[in-house]
Amino acid sequence: MTHPDDTYTADGFDWPHDSIVQHEVSHNFDADEGGWFKYEHPAECIMNYQWAYDGTNIWCSSCSGVVDNGIWS
Ligand SMILES: [Zn+2]
Numbered sequence: 001m002t003h004p005d006d007t008y009t010a011d012g013f014d015w016p017h018d019s020i021v022q023h024e025v026s027h028n029f030d031a032d033e034g035g036w037f038k039y040e041h042p043a044e045c046i047m048n049y050q051w052a053y054d055g056t057n058i059w060c061s062s063c064s065g066v067v068d069n070g071i072w073s
Pocket residue numbers: 023024027033034
């Protein structure tokens with residue numbers, strides 16, 4: 001069952017809520033903005049807006065390294 005509150009609008013994008021949270025939390029762990037469009041960040045990665053909009057929930061190897069450092073440092 002779909003509830004209207006399952007999606008939130010951020011910066012004009014209707015993202016899956018879990019993706020917004022994962023993206024924003026990643027910034028808290030020093031991950032950089034991955035750009036708006038996939039050509040700016042070809043590796044599938046939640047730090048890129050277009051990938052996140054498509055519902056990915058993974059980091060590319062580069063960003064996951066940064067997040068891991070942020071979590072464990
Ligand atoms: Zn961001």
